[in-house]
Amino acid sequence: MxxxxxxxxxxxxxxxxxxxxxxxxxxxxxxxxxxxxxxxxxxxxxxxxxxxxxxxxxxxxxxxxxxxxxxxxxxxxxxxxxxxxxxxxxxxxxxxxxxxxxxxxxxxxxxxxxxxxxxxxxxxxxxxxxxxxxxxxxxxxxxxxxxxxxxxxxxxxxxxxxxxxxxxxxxxxxxxxxxxxxxxxxxxxxxxxxxxxxxxxxxxxxxxxxxxxxxxxxxxxxxxxxxxxxxxxxxxxxxxxxxxxxxxxxxxxxxxxxxxxxxxxxxxxxxxxxxxxxxxxxxxxxQNPPPSEVSVYNFCQPLRGLGWQRRDCDQNRPNAAHRWTGPVTMSTLDLPIAPTPTDYRVEFQVTQVWATAPEVLDSLKCLVNGHPSELAIAYSSDTTRLYQAQIPADWLPPDRLFAELTLQVDRVAPINHKNPDPKDKRLVGVALSYLQLFPAAREAEFSLLRSLLQDALTTATIDFMRDRLKPQEQIAAPPQFRLPFSGQVEGYADFLRSPGRYHWLVLHKGMALPVEALLFQLARCGFRPVFANEVYVVFVRRRPDVPSLSYFTPDVRHLYVGRYLNSLRQKVASLKRS
Structure with missing residues (x-):
């Protein structure tokens, strides 16, 4: 030296x-x-x-x-x-x-x-x-x-x-x-x-x-x-x-x-x-060029942060890697950014969901420059979950070189909770594979939700609505519908609080939703089904020009019959235990 x-x-x-x-x-x-x-x-x-x-x-x-x-x-x-x-x-x-x-x-x-x-x-x-x-x-x-x-x-x-x-x-x-x-x-x-x-x-x-x-x-x-x-x-x-x-x-x-x-x-x-x-x-x-107004990070890249476990690279996929938070409960990541004076959206993909302790996943929180954000699950499966949060413009001051993202869980758990390798003794929280920060107005350009719009059933649903939707009408729908209908879509939580604000509701059959509460609001406010396929059911109100579907139409019926039968089975099982 x-x-x-x-x-x-x-x-x-x-x-x-x-x-x-x-x-x-x-x-x-x-x-x-x-x-x-x-x-x-x-x-x-x-x-x-x-x-x-x-x-x-x-x-x-x-x-x-x-x-x-x-x-x-x-x-x-x-x-x-x-x-x-x-x-x-x-x-x-x-x-x-x-x-x-x-x-x-x-x-x-x-x-x-x-x-x-x-x-x-x-x-x-x-x-x-x-x-x-x-x-x-x-x-x-x-x-x-x-x-x-x-x-x-x-x-x-x-x-x-x-x-x-x-x-x-x-x-x-x-x-x-x-x-x-x-x-x-x-x-x-x-x-x-x-x-x-x-x-x-x-x-x-x-x-x-x-x-x-x-x-x-x-x-x-x-x-x-x-x-x-x-x-x-x-x-x-x-x-x-x-x-x-x-x-x-x-x-x-x-x-x-x-x-x-x-x-x-x-x-x-x-x-x-x-x-x-x-x-x-x-x-x-x-050493580096000035940052741009968008920051995109995948975990194959060098790390600038604290509180992470070693990286897991996929040798068969050169650009694929994930990294677990841990062994501490708080992990940070610095994202170089030159923000514009507008609201931003942070979006990150959690992978290895099947191997993550459910209570750890449910406790996940995200802070941006120390400000707690309101996380929303934009997509979820057995392997992957996509989170989003809205970031007010004043959380990203222009004099900061980096936006510091903090991911926090209530506790960490052994990685071999469902991992057969006894030599891997890491204590982990959640595993991330991708993260980005971009102006909310550019969501259609950058969001990972774009990949959810490429299947035929989603495309058919969007085409049906695009031909009938009026400019002033508001929609309650899954987050990916914000991309084709910018400025007109909110989530289900707001619909339950104020259903009268909305003209359209798009229900995704695979999402964990309070369907009974939603159906009650639909009936109370005069919504009726007008389109359905294997994945979605679309409801509308105050639009007599759009023909209705019967609740007994197979693709509509599947929305509530399956859930009702499952609920009935749970009640019977509970009675037997008592």
Missing amino acids: RHFPAQYDLQPDDTLYFCHIPKTAGMTFRTILEDYFACEEICPATLSNQIADYTPEQLREYRLFRGHLGFVNIPGLLAGKNLIKVTVLREPVSRVISHYEYIRRTPDDPYYESVSQMSLEEFATGEGPGRIGKNVQVYHIARLLQYDIGSLEPEEALSLAQKSLNLCAFAGILERFQESLFLLSYIFGWKPIVNSRRENVAKSKTPLSEIPPEALARIREAMSLDRALYDDGCEIFQQRFDEMQQDLVQRYGDRLALDAPPPGQVLEFATLQQLLEWHSQDRYQA
Whole structure:
């Protein structure tokens, strides 16, 4: 890190390589790195033997390599590319204990059979690669510069590793993990990373106090090379961290009446996060074109937000991905926007509905720049649900670079609630695949509801109404009908409150609606059915020129008979239980 710029903007031709040292929070760290790259930019290989599945030409197209790739010469495979190297170091004795315990509790690990027969001391002092024993941090870092180090003497390997460490863009310290993530954010200009994930973390760890002093002394002696590298890394880290704080306070400290802290002192968490937020916004503006009045985000794109689980990419569909909220109950997403002085609409698609705990889904709330919005379900199925909310113009002030969307649930639940994979222990809320923010007047141009207008039954219903609808008449209908009949459509909730305002009602048979209450209002206000098909029934009032349908017409009858029979069955079942 000593020989890498204090701040660096990743270029399109750069390739970021995470040198993953075992048991240094690498699983968590790699998912954090993935957040800042698009799906197609990430090499799918996470194990050394998987690299062979890709041609050299394919490998050179990727911008992020991460995972256990230490037994492949990644720098050699990408010769000529600008390789930006990052890593995380850990106190060596704690690391070797963690590695030992991990292997012993993982029967499918290739070293399980042999290590399960060893004591901790035997494992830590045994043979390793080359001449450096189990000093795997020196081993992996040195090989970034020279892949074959088998002939090097231990001190030569350490010297090479120290030189390599100085060339890394970033070397985090596990014992200062959150501070490491703040420094990483500063270097690359990313939104300040606040970690909430715990990937592949052991439930319990053996404390050093339980290891016999003689054995602990021998383990420390065996780890002396790694200790020297770790100490060097800690010194570099502290220097870079102090320089970061000094720079941030110099740039933005006057906004908080803040003085620079002395070397070695860390600013309060919330203060440092706020300074880094301002810094990231300035870096974003310098690296990106000005935003437009519409913001569209799919979860294949890099993430700018907090409180999300790792992304789930669909390898068979390059532009398809979703991301669960969690493990916290509040998740944020920053959308770059240059709003026009008009009302907006936010629209997002929740997927994996079948795997979501129903009470979690029902508790979903959405805030825009801190303002609670009134969510409406525009479409729902067993797999997908589309939500919309109206955003008043004054919620989107023109001096803000981003609109902050906050998604909140009452609680999170295990993802394997209906997921057969026992290894996936994530706690999640809801899964999103798409989100957008656009002027309400441009709904017909951008809304995902457009896809619901393409089937023949919906088209037939719209055509029937378009030929008969008068300009002043109001319609109560599903949200997708707002697109062809702009300014004339409201939802069912308002119809139940004020049915006299409406001339037309379009009922969707598949929606969960209070049909009994609706039918009562229809009869009371003089509505009559005039059109029906397998999906919709259209009612109208005060239009004698539009011929009526009988309530016994099959497509009208299905609207209420099926619901009546189902209600009757429920009442009979309730009587039997009592």
